[in-house]
Each structure stands twice: as C-alpha cells, then as structure tokens.
Amino acid sequence: MLSVPFLKVILREIFSSGRVERITEPDLVMDDPEKVLAYTRAGREDGVMAPVYLFHAAHVCDLINPGETVVDLACGPATQLGLIARLNPEINFIGVDLSQPMLDKADAYINEQKLLNVKTVKDNIAELAKFEDNSVDAVFSTMALHHLPDQSALKETFSAIKRILKPGGGVYLADFARLKSAKSINYFAYQYADRQPELFTLDYYYSLNAAFSLRDFNEAKKQLPTHVNFYKLFLLPFMVAFKSNPRRQCIPDSLMNTLRNIENQLPGHHKVDIKDLKETFRLGGLKTDLLQ
Numbered sequence: 068m069l070s071v072p073f074l075k076v077i078l079r080e081i082f083s084s085g086r087v088e089r090i091t092e093p094d095l096v097m098d099d100p101e102k103v104l105a106y107t108r109a110g111r112e113d114g115v116m117a118p119v120y121l122f123h124a125a126h127v128c129d130l131i132n133p134g135e136t137v138v139d140l141a142c143g144p145a146t147q148l149g150l151i152a153r154l155n156p157e158i159n160f161i162g163v164d165l166s167q168p169m170l171d172k173a174d175a176y177i178n179e180q181k182l183l184n185v186k187t188v189k190d191n192i193a194e195l196a197k198f199e200d201n202s203v204d205a206v207f208s209t210m211a212l213h214h215l216p217d218q219s220a221l222k223e224t225f226s227a228i229k230r231i232l233k234p235g236g237g238v239y240l241a242d243f244a245r246l247k248s249a250k251s252i253n254y255f256a257y258q259y260a261d262r263q264p265e266l267f268t269l270d271y272y273y274s275l276n277a278a279f280s281l282r283d284f285n286e287a288k289k290q291l292p293t294h295v296n297f298y299k300l301f302l303l304p305f306m307v308a309f310k311s312n313p314r315r316q317c318i319p320d321s322l323m324n325t326l327r328n329i330e331n332q333l334p335g336h337h338k339v340d341i342k343d344l345k346e347t348f349r350l351g352g353l354k355t356d357l358l359q
C-alpha cells in the first residue's frame with residue numbers, strides 16, 4: 068500500500084512540467100576523508116545501501132563469465148565490487164576510481180576480505196587511459212555517473228566504455244536520474260535520515276541534485292554499443308540502468324542460492340526496499356532471474 072506522502076511525490080512528478088536545474092556534486096571526486104568514511108560505513112554489508120548493492124550485484128552476475136576481466140567504473144570503497152567479486156571468485160575484477168582516499172579504502176577492504184581476484188587502478192572514467200582498446204569483457208558502474216561534471220563527460224565516459232569493451236561485451240550502468248521537483252528530491256533524500264549518518268543523507272541529497280536528466284542519458288546512450296538497453300523505474304524514474312543482454316553461459320546453482328540467501332537474510336525494512344526496487348524496475352522492463 069503506497070503512503071500518502073509517496074503518492075503525492077508520484078503525482079507531483081507526473082504532472083510537473085518543469086525540472087530543477089542540475090547542481091553538480093560539491094565533491095566530484097570524493098577525497099574528503101570524513102565523507103569517504105561516512106560513505107564507506109553506510110555502504111558496508113548491513114548499511115542502508117545493502118538492498119541496492121544486492122540488486123545491482125544480481126544484474127551484473129547475468130553478464131559475466133568465469134575467466135573474464137570485468138571493470139567497475141568509479142568503484143569508491145569497493146563495497147559493491149567486493150560483493151560481486153566474492154560471488155564470482157573465478158572472474159578477475161578491476162576497480163577504477165580517481166580518488167586516492169577511496170582507493171585506499173577499497174584496497175583495505177579487498178585485503179580484509181581476502182579477495183585475490185580484485186585489483187584497483189587510479190584513472191578517470193571519462194578517459195580510461197590505463198585500458199587498451201577491446202581489452203575487457205564487461206564493465207559496470209553503480210551510483211557514480213552523477214559525479215561527472217557535465218554531459219560532455221558523460222558522453223566521453225560512454226565512448227571510453229565502448230572503446231575498451233570487447234565486441235558483444237557486458238554493460239551494466241546504474242545511477243540516479245533527476246527528479247522534476249525540489250520537493251521530491253527532499254522527500255527521497257530525507258526518507259531514511261533516521262537510519263543513516265547525517266553526512267550520508269547529505270551525500271544522497273547532493274547526488275539527487277547532481278543526477279543527469281533522462282534526456283541527458285538518452286543523448287549519451289548513442290555513444291554506447293547498440294546491444295545496450297536503457298531502463299528506468301516505472302512511474303517515478305529517479306533511478307535508471309543501462310544493461311546489455313544477459314551473456315552468462317551458465318548460472319551455477321550455488322550462485323543463485325547464495326544471492327537468494329543474502330536476500331532472505333536482509334532485515335525486514337531492507338526486504339521491502341529490494342522488493343520495491345525489483346518491482347518498479349521490472350515494470351520498467353529490467354529483470355533478472357537471479358533474485359526471487
């Protein structure tokens with residue numbers, strides 16, 4: 068059952084004609100140690116991001132195969148990357164970020180988790196200068212594109228993805244899209260303020276303001292390989308995903324069981340979050356068989 072405030076947001080977004088202007092992130096590259104710590108803490112296994120990380124992990128697992136090389140663009144503290152790498156020990160992962168403090172957090176986490184299949188590289192995702200043409204089997208990126216300074220950088224990032232990807236390679240890119248009204252942004256930014264550190268709430272607020280519009284994404288999509296599709300949440304498209312067709316040759320039962328066990332063990336409020344995310348993306352056309 069939808070709450071009255073949530074219904075109001077839906078109606079406001081459907082019937083608003085304007086759209087708030089984009090406000091770029093105060094920290095494009097996240098290297099303020101306090102913010103890095105707040106983001107890292109809120110993201111770890113039991114943090115507020117747990118259902119979102121699980122959702123994205125399942126979609127990425129649809130696209131990758133044993134023996135392949137897979138790149139996480141703007142990996143941050145590697146919480147998302149660590150989860151995907153743990154689920155796929157026979158795949159090699161490279162996390163890319165431009166912030167040294169984030170890469171330090173990522174490396175510490177990778178060591179702590181004893182993930183031998185992950186390394187990190189400092190690089191700008193709009194250039195990917197450290198990667199050869201046609202050299203990687205798949206790329207993914209979660210909740211990071213809104214850190215790019217402008218639409219040109221978004222297009223450059225998509226071109227760089229196409230350049231480094233082998234033909235038919237896997238692509239999964241998920242991020243926020245800009246809501247139409249400032250009131251709706253406030254509603255989502257402060258929705259879970261009582262469950263998370265204040266700095267993380269503020270970070271979410273900045274992210275929603277910095278999100279690209281659907282038009283920006285549609286325009287930039289022309290730079291991606293043609294086998295990548297664009298999806299958005301049904302009715303309230305404040306999250307979007309680009310996903311290529313599934314290319315995993317064999318889904319082991321163990322992978323499916325592990326993902327479903329993690330889902331079953333989420334606390335009640337996170338179960339509601341992942342159910343909403345799955346359902347609203349499913350109505351927008353994005354599905355995976357790896358979650359219940």
Ligand SMILES: C[S@@+](CC[C@H](N)C(=O)[O-])C[C@H]1O[C@@H](n2cnc3c(N)ncnc32)[C@H](O)[C@@H]1O
Nearest residue numbers: 095096097141142143164165166191192209214
């Ligand atoms: C909100 S964090 C997302 C981290 C991670 N993908 C996740 O889902 O938790 C955004 C990250 O993008 C990085 N970043 C911003 N601009 C970048 C760029 N041009 N190239 C590489 N990394 C960048 C920031 O340093 C930060 O670590």
